[in-house]
Amino acid sequence: MNLDPLFQPLQLGVLSLKHRVVMAPLTRLRSRKPGDVPTALNAEYYGQRASEGGLIITEATDISPQARGYRGAPGIYSCEQIAGWRLVTDAVHAKGGLIANQIWHTGRVSHSSLQPKAALPVAPSAIAAPAKVTAATGDLVMAEVPRELTLEEIQQIASDFVRAANHATAAGFDAVEVHGANGYLLDQFLQNGANQRRDAYGGSVQNRSRLLLEVIDAVSAAVGPGRVGVRLSPFGSAYGIFDTDGWALWEHIADQLGQRRLAYLHLVEPRAIWSSNSKAFDPNAPELTAKLKSSYGGQLITAGGYRGDTARAVIASGGADAVAFGRLFIANPDLPERLRHGAEFNSYDRSTFYGGGARGYIDYPFLASEKSQRAGAESAALFSSEIPDPST
Numbered sequence: 001m002n003l004d005p006l007f008q009p010l011q012l013g014v015l016s017l018k019h020r021v022v023m024a025p026l027t028r029l030r031s032r033k034p035g036d037v038p039t040a041l042n043a044e045y046y047g048q049r050a051s052e053g054g055l056i057i058t059e060a061t062d063i064s065p066q067a068r069g070y071r072g073a074p075g076i077y078s079c080e081q082i083a084g085w086r087l088v089t090d091a092v093h094a095k096g097g098l099i100a101n102q103i104w105h106t107g108r109v110s111h112s113s114l115q116p117k118a119a120l121p122v123a124p125s126a127i128a129a130p131a132k133v134t135a136a137t138g139d140l141v142m143a144e145v146p147r148e149l150t151l152e153e154i155q156q157i158a159s160d161f162v163r164a165a166n167h168a169t170a171a172g173f174d175a176v177e178v179h180g181a182n183g184y185l186l187d188q189f190l191q192n193g194a195n196q197r198r199d200a201y202g203g204s205v206q207n208r209s210r211l212l213l214e215v216i217d218a219v220s221a222a223v224g225p226g227r228v229g230v231r232l233s234p235f236g237s238a239y240g241i242f243d244t245d246g247w248a249l250w251e252h253i254a255d256q257l258g259q260r261r262l263a264y265l266h267l268v269e270p271r272a273i274w275s276s277n278s279k280a281f282d283p284n285a286p287e288l289t290a291k292l293k294s295s296y297g298g299q300l301i302t303a304g305g306y307r308g309d310t311a312r313a314v315i316a317s318g319g320a321d322a323v324a325f326g327r328l329f330i331a332n333p334d335l336p337e338r339l340r341h342g343a344e345f346n347s348y349d350r351s352t353f354y355g356g357g358a359r360g361y362i363d364y365p366f367l368a369s370e371k372s373q374r375a376g377a378e379s380a381a382l383f384s385s386e387i388p389d390p391s392t
Contacts, residue, residue, distance in 0.1 A: 108188060
């Protein structure tokens with residue numbers, strides 16, 4: 001009998017998963033404005049996608065007013081936001097699911113119109129992102145030259161991450177995921193294309209890794225390392241981020257994180273072009289999951305354009321322990337069941353990804369139970385031939 005790699009139990013720190021289909025963090029920009037408060041609509045969305053023993057990672061959540069980079073992104077720094085998130089965690093737990101809150105600071109990927117007192121966005125160095133960002137009007141505008149953070153302000157940001165983690169616990173989350181990916185503030189500190197500081201937080205690989213590791217250590221001390229994950233996007237290029245040290249940077253970080261016995265490391269494969277429908281993969285991007293899993297040594301979640309066959313293959317090969325799905329989860333609230341039974345996927349509508357209301361958010365159809373049963377019987381007979389030989 002062939003066991004489906006996606007549907008085996010997995011322990012991530014204190015989290016006991018019954019399957020390995022993870023919902024990736026997905027920015028949807030539907031929290032209530034003003035206040036950036038999660039609502040009953042958000043609770044329905046996450047509740048729809050919850051499954052028994054399945055892990056959901058929320059959309060990126062602002063740790064402070066300064067962290068804001070998008071209209072409608074939720075926060076976790078006010079009492080009202082905590083109460084709003086409690087609606088969400090209750091909805092997920094009612095379905096037997098687990099949920100982690102991804103916490104972030106956008107850094108230079110913000111605009112002064114979104115900042116307290118219309119101040120400039122902050123960053124490790126006064127280097128503008130070579131990209132457009134979102135203003136408070138919703139318009140895309142070229143990024144401003146940010147203000148370089150002082151040492152005292154860096155320590156305050158680390159404290160803001162800890163406060164956010166504590167608030168997430170108060171809101172009923174099972175874990176937190178520190179967002180160190182996709183060109184946002186912690187990623188800006190990691191990569192020398194954005195970080196040209198000459199103090200303890202700049203220069204060497206060790207110095208540029210310092211803030212991420214200090215945040216991880218402080219958050220772990222607050223909520224326990226078994227409730228902490230971290231997301232990285234090595235060799236990614238979002239918002240013009242880049243680094244010239246290559247593998248040396250990412251292997252150092254993976255090794256350091258591995259020593260901290262976190263719940264998991266979550267990696268975004270650089271092959272995935274998340275802003276495109278017509279060009280899904282970059283054929284020149286390095287394959288990093290298996291290599292960095294070896295450096296990390298712990299449980300690893302991989303993301304980046306996976307489908308059922310490729311997800312099963314990466315787990316079966318030992319390259320990763322779980323797979324996070326993004327766009328497929330937007331359009332398929334019952335994605336684990338569709339993957340389990342080999343059913344067809346709903347198509348997603350990119351025009352409804354960011355902002356709006358119920359359309360394109362909570363109105364995607366579920367499988368009929370009888371269709372699931374038929375597909376399950378058919379796919380069970382064919383399953384052994386679905387997994388590619390990882391040695392080829």
